[in-house]
Amino acid sequence: MKITISGLPGAGKTTIAKMLAKKLKYEHWSLGDIRGEIAKKHHMTIDQLNEVGKKEIWTDKEVDDFQKKMGEKRDNFIMEAWIGFHFIPDSIKIFLEVDMKEGARRIFLDQREDEEPKENAHEVEKMIKKRLEGSRERYKKYYGIKDFTDRKQFDIVINTTKLTKKEVVKEILGFLSLLINKKSLKTAKL
Numbered sequence: 001m002k003i004t005i006s007g008l009p010g011a012g013k014t015t016i017a018k019m020l021a022k023k024l025k026y027e028h029w030s031l032g033d034i035r036g037e038i039a040k041k042h043h044m045t046i047d048q049l050n051e052v053g054k055k056e057i058w059t060d061k062e063v064d065d066f067q068k069k070m071g072e073k074r075d076n077f078i079m080e081a082w083i084g085f086h087f088i089p090d091s092i093k094i095f096l097e098v099d100m101k102e103g104a105r106r107i108f109l110d111q112r113e114d115e116e117p118k119e120n121a122h123e124v125e126k127m128i129k130k131r132l133e134g135s136r137e138r139y140k141k142y143y144g145i146k147d148f149t150d151r152k153q154f155d156i157v158i159n160t161t162k163l164t165k166k167e168v169v170k171e172i173l174g175f176l177s178l179l180i181n182k183k184s185l186k187t188a189k190l
Contacts (some may be wrong), residue, residue: 050134063081
């Protein structure tokens, strides 16, 4: 089973993907982490890399090729990526949403080293809005994806704003169990 997890900044994509991978004994890849490494390699923050990406596709190409290759050659993994659903179309597509202020608060409390530090959650919220808009522009320009946050592209959407991490994982596992049972019934009827 191939699972792609997308979602809004601060929704818990990385945490949930890691917890789910551990439960399922699946491999897990975070494209955000890989992009962070690419940014570091070029002595940039992730936001600087994203700015370059508005004009030059190389900033996305490496991770996009990685996703596509893994989707074609591997199984039993979780790919945490904003447009993983695009590159791995046969995956189970999960979208995690969160209230913007709560997402900003979470990011502020756990800032990444590959991002420019912010002094408060309000600054983080402004950064999130700018990053979302820039990513929408890049994905539309390079891949024809009108809005990578359009919930219609996903098999399940979970709002994590008021849920614990364990509750989110439980909801996903319940959904996966329903899918597996549904497939088993279809196969049994054949």
